[in-house]
Amino acid sequence: MSVRVESAQGPYEVHIESGALARLPHLAAGADQVAIIHPASLRALAERTAGLLHRPPTLIEVPDAEAAKTASVLTRCWDALAAAGFTRSDLVVGLGGGTTTDLAGFVAASWLRGVAYVSVPTTVLGMVDAAVGGKTGINLGAGKNLVGAFYEPVAVLCDLDLLASLPARDARAGLAEVIKCGFIADPRILELAGESLSESVDSTTLRFAELVERAVRVKAEVVAADFREATSTGAKVGREALNYGHTLGHAIEAHAGYTWRHGDAIAVGMAWIARVSRDLLGLDRDTVELHDELLGGLGLPLRYDARFEELRPIMSLDKKARGNALRLVGLAGIGRPVILDAPDERTLALVYDEL
Numbered sequence: 527m528s529v530r531v532e533s534a535q536g537p538y539e540v541h542i543e544s545g546a547l548a549r550l551p552h553l554a555a556g557a558d559q560v561a562i563i564h565p566a567s568l569r570a571l572a573e574r575t576a577g578l579l580h581r582p583p584t585l586i587e588v589p590d591a592e593a594a595k596t597a598s599v600l601t602r603c604w605d606a607l608a609a610a611g612f613t614r615s616d617l618v619v620g621l622g623g624g625t626t627t628d629l630a631g632f633v634a635a636s637w638l639r640g641v642a643y644v645s646v647p648t649t650v651l652g653m654v655d656a657a658v659g660g661k662t663g664i665n666l667g668a669g670k671n672l673v674g675a676f677y678e679p680v681a682v683l684c685d686l687d688l689l690a691s692l693p694a695r696d697a698r699a700g701l702a703e704v705i706k707c708g709f710i711a712d713p714r715i716l717e718l719a720g721e722s723l724s725e726s727v728d729s730t731t732l733r734f735a736e737l738v739e740r741a742v743r744v745k746a747e748v749v750a751a752d753f754r755e756a757t758s759t760g761a762k763v764g765r766e767a768l769n770y771g772h773t774l775g776h777a778i779e780a781h782a783g784y785t786w787r788h789g790d791a792i793a794v795g796m797a798w799i800a801r802v803s804r805d806l807l808g809l810d811r812d813t814v815e816l817h818d819e820l821l822g823g824l825g826l827p828l829r830y831d832a833r834f835e836e837l838r839p840i841m842s843l844d845k846k847a848r849g850n851a852l853r854l855v856g857l858a859g860i861g862r863p864v865i866l867d868a869p870d871e872r873t874l875a876l877v878y879d880e881l
């Protein structure tokens with residue numbers, strides 16, 4: 527099956543199926559040259575993918591996980607494209623998890639001010655979130671995703687077969703973004719996950735496929751309505767809704783020196799913002815408990831071992847902040863995200879200590 531993304535830079539298809547990778551040669555047919563950016567851990571898959579193409583591509587190997595999202599790796603990718611003589615008739619392919627596709631998308635966005643890009647996510651998180659919607663970029667020591675661009679791919683290939691080798695811990699971390707979509711927009715996701723968490727993380731089940739499709743649909747709809755994340759006001763929340771759990775989550779990632787999985791960090795961020803929402807927006811206790819049940823039930827962390835005062839300054843670099851004031855995505859009820867403008871700071875700290 528496929529989901530169409532009708533964003534300001536679209537439209538394009540997100541193909542979700544076994545064997546989706548076989549679509550790549552067709553997508554690459556019009557390009558003079560192809561570069562495949564992949565992590566070291568997926569070298570064998572990158573070589574197999576290269577073998578599918580009509581002409582041998584340039585393979586650009588990057589570090590695993592967050593170590594790929596740095597300025598020095600970005601420069602190395604640009605140098606590789608320069609050495610290959612990449613022009614505007616060429617194609618960049620990102621093959622890997624969200625860290626690889628965030629980097630590769632930004633390489634494509636910035637090389638010659640933009641060349642064609644195809645995203646081939648190989649993690650759950652990449653398929654349900656990172657590869658879709660056009661946010662690309664890298665981290666700085668000071669904060670997560672601080673440098674980047676909005677740049678849509680021409681297609682996304684979610685080949686479910688590629689998930690067979692994904693470690694269970696990474697599959698679970700990806701589910702955190704699926705659960706996020708459930709809380710902000712699609713209650714059926716919460717039911718499906720709640721009925722069987724073990725089937726929900728098993729990429730061979732129909733339940734898993736439905737969860738992926740539903741999360742991609744949530745993302746596609748939100749991105750179509752507010753591609754550049756510019757339209758939120760109070761209870762009318764645009765793309766910023768996808769940042770539910772991320773203000774604290776991103777601060778944890780930066781504080782931990784990017785050693786935490788993104789999905790783990792935003793699980794803590796969601797457990798926290800649910801309680802903040804209870805105190806500041808009257809979110810009902812059952813919904814707060816549902817966060818703990820689903821995220822905790824998946825084996826995701828619900829707390830982080832540092833004082834709130836260490837995290838709070840990092841949160842000020844969140845892209846939703848305006849001036850000195852924090853802006854958080856809270857929840858008034860399931861499917862009802864709300865912007866919390868300059869929230870009461872004492873509540874934020876007290877709730878963090880409660881976790």
Ligand SMILES: NC(=O)c1ccc[n+]([C@@H]2O[C@H](COP(=O)([O-])OP(=O)(O)OC[C@H]3O[C@@H](n4cnc5c(N)ncnc54)[C@H](O)[C@@H]3O)[C@@H](O)[C@H]2O)c1
Nearest residue numbers: 567590591623624625648649651655656661688691692788
């Ligand atoms: N652009 C967006 O809209 C968006 C959305 C959500 C998250 N993100 C970003 O995505 C990143 C997290 O992505 P992630 O969770 O995919 O992490 P990741 O890219 O680090 O992948 C997790 C690990 O799995 C390995 N791996 C990848 N595919 C594999 C496979 N098929 N088999 C075996 N191992 C495999 C990777 O090498 C890595 O070690 C974060 O940097 C986050 O900020 C971006």
Ligand SMILES: O=C(O)C(=O)C[C@@H](O)[C@H](O)[C@H](O)COP(=O)(O)O
Nearest residue numbers: 655659661670671765768769772845
């Ligand atoms: O696509 C979006 O918009 C999101 O916010 C999705 C998030 O899950 C994702 O982690 C994103 O990279 C966060 O972006 P940022 O703008 O807060 O850096």
Ligand SMILES: [Zn+2]
Nearest residue numbers: 703772788792
């Ligand atoms: Zn995220």
